[in-house]
Amino acid sequence: MDPERERIQEDLRGLVRGEVRCDDVFVQLYSTDASIYQVRPLGVVRPRTAHDVAACLRYAAERQIPIHARGAGTGLAGESLGPGLVLDFSCHFRRILARHDERVRVQPGVVHERLNAFLERSGRTFGPDPAMSHVTTLGSVAAIDGAGSRWLKYGSARRHVLAMQIVLADGTVMEVGREPLVGGQSVDADPRKRDLINRLADVLGRNAQMIERHQPRSRVNRSGYHLAGVLSEDALDLPRLLVGSEGTLALFTELELATQPLPRHRGLALLFFERLESAARAVEEILTFAPTACDLMDRRHLTLARETDDRFAQLIPPSAEAMLLVEQDGEDGAGVREQMRALVDRIRRRRRLAFDARQTSSPDEMELYWQLPRRVVPTLYRLKGSTRAVPFVEDIAAPPETLPKFLPEMQNILKQHQVTAALFGHAGHGQLHIRPFLDLSDPQHVAVLQQLANDLYEAVFRFGGTISGEHADGLSRTPFIRRQYGPLYHVFREVKRIFDPLNLLNPGKIVGDDPELHLRHLRPSELAATAISPPWASTEGARLPASAGPATG
Numbered sequence: 338m339d340p341e342r343e344r345i346q347e348d349l350r351g352l353v354r355g356e357v358r359c360d361d362v363f364v365q366l367y368s369t370d371a372s373i374y375q376v377r378p379l380g381v382v383r384p385r386t387a388h389d390v391a392a393c394l395r396y397a398a399e400r401q402i403p404i405h406a407r408g409a410g411t412g413l414a415g416e417s418l419g420p421g422l423v424l425d426f427s428c429h430f431r432r433i434l435a436r437h438d439e440r441v442r443v444q445p446g447v448v449h450e451r452l453n454a455f456l457e458r459s460g461r462t463f464g465p466d467p468a469m470s471h472v473t474t475l476g477s478v479a480a481i482d483g484a485g486s487r488w489l490k491y492g493s494a495r496r497h498v499l500a501m502q503i504v505l506a507d508g509t510v511m512e513v514g515r516e517p518l519v520g521g522q523s524v525d526a527d528p529r530k531r532d533l534i535n536r537l538a539d540v541l542g543r544n545a546q547m548i549e550r551h552q553p554r555s556r557v558n559r560s561g562y563h564l565a566g567v568l569s570e571d572a573l574d575l576p577r578l579l580v581g582s583e584g585t586l587a588l589f590t591e592l593e594l595a596t597q598p599l600p601r602h603r604g605l606a607l608l609f610f611e612r613l614e615s616a617a618r619a620v621e622e623i624l625t626f627a628p629t630a631c632d633l634m635d636r637r638h639l640t641l642a643r644e645t646d647d648r649f650a651q652l653i654p655p656s657a658e659a660m661l662l663v664e665q666d667g668e669d670g671a672g673v674r675e676q677m678r679a680l681v682d683r684i685r686r687r688r689r690l691a692f693d694a695r696q697t698s699s700p701d702e703m704e705l706y707w708q709l710p711r712r713v714v715p716t717l718y719r720l721k722g723s724t725r726a727v728p729f730v731e732d733i734a735a736p737p738e739t740l741p742k743f744l745p746e747m748q749n750i751l752k753q754h755q756v757t758a759a760l761f762g763h764a765g766h767g768q769l770h771i772r773p774f775l776d777l778s779d780p781q782h783v784a785v786l787q788q789l790a791n792d793l794y795e796a797v798f799r800f801g802g803t804i805s806g807e808h809a810d811g812l813s814r815t816p817f818i819r820r821q822y823g824p825l826y827h828v829f830r831e832v833k834r835i836f837d838p839l840n841l842l843n844p845g846k847i848v849g850d851d852p853e854l855h856l857r858h859l860r861p862s863e864l865a866a867t868a869i870s871p872p873w874a875s876t877e878g879a880r881l882p883a884s885a886g887p888a889t890g
């Protein structure tokens with residue numbers, strides 16, 4: 338360990354109760370996530386309390402050391418990586434603190450799946466359903482405004498975070514929620530909080546028109562800071578702004594979340610298409626049935642699925658070019674089944690868009706159908722050969738009604754660059770996870786990646802979409818945010834300065850001046866290919882950071 342790391346480790350061990358590790362093993366372990374990047378941090382702290390977090394932030398502020406919050410490290414854009422101190426919330430912040438009728442209070446390291454298993458006992462659920470539920474931590478779901486297949490019913494995390502305990506960049510611990518304003522000003526008793534709210538209200542008020550003018554038309558948008566709808570006449574909604582800020586404005590130490598009743602009945606349909614465009618055209622019709630999910634898989638995924646499991650081989654017709662998985666739910670089982678039947682009938686027989694379909698409400702079969710999207714994406718990472726399915730432009734979203742035109746445009750762009758790609762998407766809300774097959778150890782492929790991103794994002798902007806619908810901006814998308822938002826980018830900068838004047842919280846993400854950030858810190862492709870099951874995941878001894886596992890998204 339070099340002397341600087343040794344000194345920091347010693348200093349911090351005197352300040353916090355959690356573990357502090359700056360040795361090579363830990364630094365290496367925390368240098369990657371599920372993205373294509375690798376950055377070695379100075380060291381790792383596993384805080385036990387909000388006091389530990391505050392002490393780290395004060396120490397970092399005195400010495401100008403960047404801080405990078407981390408949950409399970411399954412981010413696809415390198416959003417938790419950086420050269421400073423990593424604060425890992427997944428080890429000790431794992432308590433569900435309190436449950437009331439329609440809300441629950443949790444620490445940020447609670448795993449998404451565990452919370453929902455707990456809530457299920459009282460017939461409730463936390464709605465947003467990111468695919469990596471079995472490892473994803475709730476602090477991160479809030480930090481990236483996570484969502485999943487059931488966005489059509491529940492939306493993203495932002496809609497469900499009611500209040501939070503945060504630690505500011507200078508170590509101040511604060512409880513925040515929808516903060517009341519009187520005559521446009523905060524009357525909070527705490528002068529630090531009053532000042533924060535008033536400065537934010539001033540920036541958002543002055544730029545209200547610009548904020549409205551520069552919102553994408555897509556239904557989902559994770560990119561940049563979420564400024565729309567934060568300021569109203571009588572309140573400033575701080576969780577609405579902080580959700581999706583990727584650890585760049587404040588760190589979360591407690592979250593108060595809204596919960597929803599679990600539906601009594603569900604039904605699923607698989608619709609098979611001979612052309613991707615037919616599936617895209619079917620989406621608009623399907624949305625009139627108000628489904629809870631409408632996911633799209635392309636031929637490449639379907640072929641992989643058929644090769645993965647005999648049951649999928651029997652389920653999926655070999656000639657299918659695309660498939661839509663559609664879910665409905667409700668309180669009345671017969672009603673749900675009838676809705677599904679009418680939906681399948683409309684798409685298959687009346688509109689003749691799908692050539693085949695399956696429909697079920699049996700729990701075992703529904704579980705099998707859901708495994709289709711959930712088991713197939715990881716197999717993409719295991720394909721043999723030097724090229725890999727690269728997460729880089731994997732989070733674009735367009736208004737769903739534009740998909741019949743946008744998808745052919747996207748395919749043309751891929752063709753122009755002579756690149757093949759796999760496409761999985763939450764088509765019902767226009768979220769498209771596209772992964773081009775490239776070899777990042779080849780500089781020519783890196784150049785293609787850059788040009789592809791330029792052309793694809795130009796098309797996304799033309800269609801009113803966004804470069805990130807649910808993952809994050811992180812290292813891979815921050816350089817493109819300015820193009821999406823134009824002059825609004827300066828307002829992001831002002832907001833960042835109010836929260837983090839020394840630029841120490843996850844610096845360079847969302848607000849940053851490096852136009853080449855997305856091309857720095859690339860991991861050699863062989864290493865990137867192991868992201869789903871890293872070699873160190875099986876190492877025994879010290880508790881290791883959770884690794885990305887099988888899922889989709």
Ligand SMILES: Cc1cc2nc3c(=O)[nH]c(=O)nc-3n(C[C@H](O)[C@H](O)[C@H](O)COP(=O)(O)OP(=O)(O)OC[C@H]3O[C@@H](n4cnc5c(N)ncnc54)[C@H](O)[C@@H]3O)c2cc1C
Nearest residue numbers: 408409410411412468474476477480483484584589889890
């Ligand atoms: C195969 C695969 C499928 C995926 N599918 C989905 C999907 O369906 N939907 C989806 O939304 N995402 C998806 N993702 C992306 C990723 O899993 C999610 O973004 C997930 O929520 C990240 O959780 P994590 O605990 O691993 O966070 P990390 O990757 O560790 O961190 C994510 C971000 O949260 C910040 N953060 C963490 N804790 C805190 C805290 N306490 N305070 C402030 N900031 C904090 C970090 O700084 C970072 O910016 C997928 C990823 C993979 C590999």
